[in-house]
Amino acid sequence: MPVSPRGALDRRRFLVATGGALSAAALSGCAASVDSGGGSSSGKTLTVMGQVDEWDAKTRKGIEKSLNVTLRVMTYDVTKLNAMLASKTPPDVVRGIGATDAPYFAARGLMTDLDPYFAKSDVLKSSDLAPANDVWRYDGKKQGAGPRYGIAKDYSQDSMFWYRKDMFEEAGLELPSETEPLSCDEWLDLGERLTKRRLGKVKVYGLNATGMGVFSQLMWMTASAGGSVFADDLASVDFSSPEALRALQWYLDYTKADIGPNLVNPNPDGWDGPTYQANRMAMSCNGHWFGGIIAGDAKLSAASRFAPAPQLGSHRVSPCFGGTGFWMPKDAKNKEAAWKLFEWYFAGAPAKARVDYGWGMPSLTSLRAKLPVKTALQKQAYAVQEKELPYFSVLPVSPYAQTDALNAVLSKVVPDAVKSGTKAGKLADTLNSRMNEQLARGKELLG
Structure with a gap:
């Protein structure tokens, strides 16, 4: 969300x-x-x-x-x-x-x-x-x-996800592996297949891919592709790098597909809990903690399963x-x-x-x-x-700007880019410019 x-x-x-x-x-x-x-x-x-x-x-x-x-x-x-x-x-x-x-x-x-x-x-x-x-x-x-x-x-490990076994079976889809991660492209495809619409509007979300905020998810996807959103000194971002651009393109594809809550069409419930409980979400990108919400409903528990964090590339990472x-x-x-x-x-x-x-x-x-x-x-x-624990690693964030502020840039820029059909490369340039202005100010103030 x-x-x-x-x-x-x-x-x-x-x-x-x-x-x-x-x-x-x-x-x-x-x-x-x-x-x-x-x-x-x-x-x-x-x-x-x-x-x-x-x-x-x-x-x-x-x-x-x-x-x-x-x-x-x-x-x-x-x-x-x-x-x-x-x-x-x-x-x-x-x-x-x-x-x-x-x-x-x-x-x-x-x-x-x-x-x-x-x-x-x-x-x-x-x-x-x-x-x-x-x-x-x-x-x-x-x-x-x-x-x-x-x-x-x-x-x-917040890029793992929960899914509805009954919805997979109803759609005739194979259940995700409990040990081998899906590719992000496979994840997106499943989300499209699991989405249900009525009169042009989403009735059941196929996938919420951004449970902890878009910036964090882009960091994780870029890392799994072998890169980093941040420069080594954490003083700037570069969404134009091949790995970050690939992650950004994936998020644009996810948003345009309109298969889950995104920066253009947010979840009216505000977060996944009520939506998942109401049988209106097939896959929810939330970590182990989300099981506490599911556990209170025996029927929901019987229909739910947990899966490893998908990966955009060959570097398996599963951060917090x-x-x-x-x-x-x-x-x-x-x-x-x-x-x-x-x-x-x-x-x-x-x-x-x-x-x-x-x-x-x-x-x-x-x-x-x-x-x-x-x-x-x-x-x-x-x-x-237990099998996911070895893939944890800290993905450092910058000390020069609060992550909430970087998410705010995404919230402002991405919807306009999607509606105008802006290409990922141009969007990357805009994000680099606006985020790096904030990071430069923060570094100057910090001395």
Whole structure:
């Protein structure tokens, strides 16, 4: 879908609605028992910028009692966050998307290096972190190495996809392999064959190919073709390279075919969840976490399957474009209490509950074996996911512009290009010009 991942991944509201919100009992014996070796947090306010329903009232009271703090939860707002960071009065904890946020904020010296905290912790060890947590690392030049600046609460390899077995069978199509990825061209062809129309309008989408935003998907397709959207120094993009141009052409073909939500015709539902549940989508490009939505409906579960990430070329890559979790601003005033919150949230009862519900892959490798495998779908998804893990790699994003801003350029330029019949090469030139202006400004401001 063509919206920012911040709006697209509405997992938290779904989890709360289905009874996934944790009670204060989940705090028992966890946060109160940890000690990162720092000072007391007694009587202080712990400010968390996240979602308005991050925790229910009972859980919030439990956090306050266990950490001996007054908990203040603010709704995430990037404009407000930037203002608070600039004035050196930031929240103590910020909810963020590691894959897209870490380079931008770390390059500006706004994030706390968490490595010393990991070194002292008895419950959170860097050696236990799943490789996808590397999206939260930045070495001063590139994402994926160096200090850790945040932790994912869970993660998925976001170019994998879910599909409706019953719709494939109805169309007389062979089911995708559970081990060998489709080519992107095969994927597109299946999407066209699975699309159902009535009076010229799409009744059932054959494929949503951009579950985490168009820019991220173009990065992944370009990488699988053996190239990179970004230059080596991450200071510019080049959609005119053969690999990136091939990815851009694929997206134009997908958009013109009108077989799924795209930048010209967005999904009226806003995201895939309601559409897939209503039997109006045959394939949904979302990672393991999406299984939590499917699992609540026995009939939908029986009809659904999970598949490896398709590939545009011969370089098999299966990245994470989320890694949503928490980070700690460098100027935060209550870091010891913030770290105790981290230990509870990422290693304690909440982490175990997220695994039980099947909401994505656990951030800690020690919890992976606890993923639910009770139903046929859960067993199938687990087997597919296990075989996909070796193909994970960090695809670095630029520290000079936020990914949301680059997606905004695509949202503005692509619809006009499709409607006017603009060729991929000319569209690439326009994207290069507009995105590189933003990246140059960001690099100049960063110094």
